[in-house]
Amino acid sequence: MNTGELLLILLALLLVQVGGFALFGLWRRRRLLGGGAGQAGAVAPGAVLPRTTAADTAAVGWPGFREFEVRRKVYESADRSICSFYLSPLDGAPLPRFRPGQFLTFRLDLAAEDGSGTESVVRCYSLSDAPGRDDYRVSIKRVAAPPKRPDLPPGRASSYFHDQVEVGDRLAVRAPSGQFFLQQEDALPxxxxxxxxxxxxxxxxxxxxxxxxxxxxxxxxxxxxxxxxxxxxxxxxxxxxxxxxxxxxxxxxxxxxxxxxxxxxxxxxxxxxxxxxxxxxxxxxxxxxxxxxxxxxxxxxxxxxxxxxxxxxxxxSFGPASPRRKAPPAPAESATPPPLVTFNVSGKSIPWDPAAGSLLEFAEANGIEAASSCRAGSCGCCQTALSQGAVAYHHEPDAEPDPGHCLLCISTPRGAVTLEV
Ligand SMILES: Cc1cc2nc3c(=O)[nH]c(=O)nc-3n(C[C@H](O)[C@H](O)[C@H](O)COP(=O)(O)OP(=O)(O)OC[C@H]3O[C@@H](n4cnc5c(N)ncnc54)[C@H](O)[C@@H]3O)c2cc1C
Ligand code: FES
Incomplete structure (x- = not known):
């Protein structure tokens, strides 16, 4: 074989290799997209998609609660059980953009249930309009007593919004937050x-x-x-x-x-x-x-x-409990034993399972009742006294926990911990 023939063979091999790679790439792309037409920016199955980070929250938000005025109140359903409230900030400063799907957290001063003055009640309501408006809109459903317990009082915050909040009233609102939002950079149906x-x-x-x-x-x-x-x-x-x-x-x-x-x-x-x-x-x-x-x-x-x-x-889910997926298979035994999580009030000590995701989900999976609402570190409902040990947060909480407390919904244990729940 002369040099020319050898070069030709090498060139042919190179072409076959390049073609093979191209075909493999095409096949893989079609497989990921379910055989559909080309979709730029699609994400591989199971890939971890971007979530809101502390940096995102800081970029779109404001610290603590900001005063808003109710500009419009509009009933949205024929049975008048759902009402929208349009809110503008009192300081007149522009509203930060939020991600579609996120929610606002409200602090309401309601008459105390035992009749002794007022008490703060915190509730979350999703933003129901597209981002980029001059105001924020939330749409709230009136919550009645459970059908089997008509003797119980109706929902406190939703009744307050429907019956007492009027145009011109002021409300204390925390910045938009939440991990459930549209992946806008995506191209899938x-x-x-x-x-x-x-x-x-x-x-x-x-x-x-x-x-x-x-x-x-x-x-x-x-x-x-x-x-x-x-x-x-x-x-x-x-x-x-x-x-x-x-x-x-x-x-x-x-x-x-x-x-x-x-x-x-x-x-x-x-x-x-x-x-x-x-x-x-x-x-x-x-x-x-x-x-x-x-x-x-x-x-x-x-x-x-x-x-x-x-x-x-x-x-x-609008709470209190969130639906659970089937737990992923347990990881292979590791040399270091998992830290012990002690639920002091419930009298249980259980080895931490990282598959649980957060201390809140770990508590729920083990039959321990813990209060929750937003499950995103925004409302403070899951705040629990941490009498021993320390926790790590998935992202910086919007609701600053009191000293000696932690937010269960976005935390995992850093070593053995004792929680007062
Ligand atoms: C992220 C997020 C987003 C949300 N977005 C929206 C939204 O866009 N729109 C919306 O309408 N809601 C939304 N919610 C739900 C909202 O936050 C409130 O949970 C809802 O309005 C009910 O609050 P409430 O104060 O009216 O009712 P609560 O006072 O909390 O009462 C809830 C229920 O408990 C019953 N109850 C009262 N006393 C007792 C008792 N002693 N024992 C047992 N039951 C009792 C009440 O009768 C009522 O049925 C959202 C929640 C979350 C977490
Ligand atoms: S449930 Fe809202 S902060 Fe944890």
């Missing part, structure tokens, strides 16, 4: 699934997507009992008429005759895994879920069973 008032963060996501002129397909499955309970139904129908890429599916568990003739009426019953399997094209989607814990648990496990990657499913 979006499936939004709302149960009841869980529609609020999804309205913000939908608004943001439509305003940015997205090329992504968006499907909204909105589960409520009937049309009278649906929030902003007319606005959603208008969006669906105006945007081809937005598919609006109303799912009524108890539809009236009139509901059945609604052009967007899609399903009589709850939003459940079989409905999604029968409705969605076979390709990769990004799922955003917000609703009551029972609905979320069935959807999260249903999507998992269907083969949807955990990294493609984002969810938030």
């Amino acid at each position: 979006v499936v939004l699934i709302a149960g009841g008032i869980g529609i609020t963060p999804l309205l913000s996501m939908l608004g943001a997507l439509l305003e940015q002129g997205t090329k992504r397909d968006i499907r909204l499955f909105y589960g409520v009992r009937n049309g009278a309970e649906a929030a902003m139904g007319e606005a959603l129908r208008k969006c669906a008429r105006a945007h081809d890429r937005f598919h609006f599916h109303l799912c009524f568990s108890a539809p009236t005759e009139a509901d059945r003739s609604d052009p967007y009426f899609y399903h009589a019953g709850r939003v459940a895994p079989p409905l999604l399997r029968n409705s969605l094209p076979l390709r990769r989607h990004r799922f955003y879920l917000c609703g009551p814990p029972s609905m979320m648990e069935s959807l999260i496990s249903g999507l998992e069973a269907w083969g949807v990657e955990a990294g493609d499913v984002f969810y938030e």
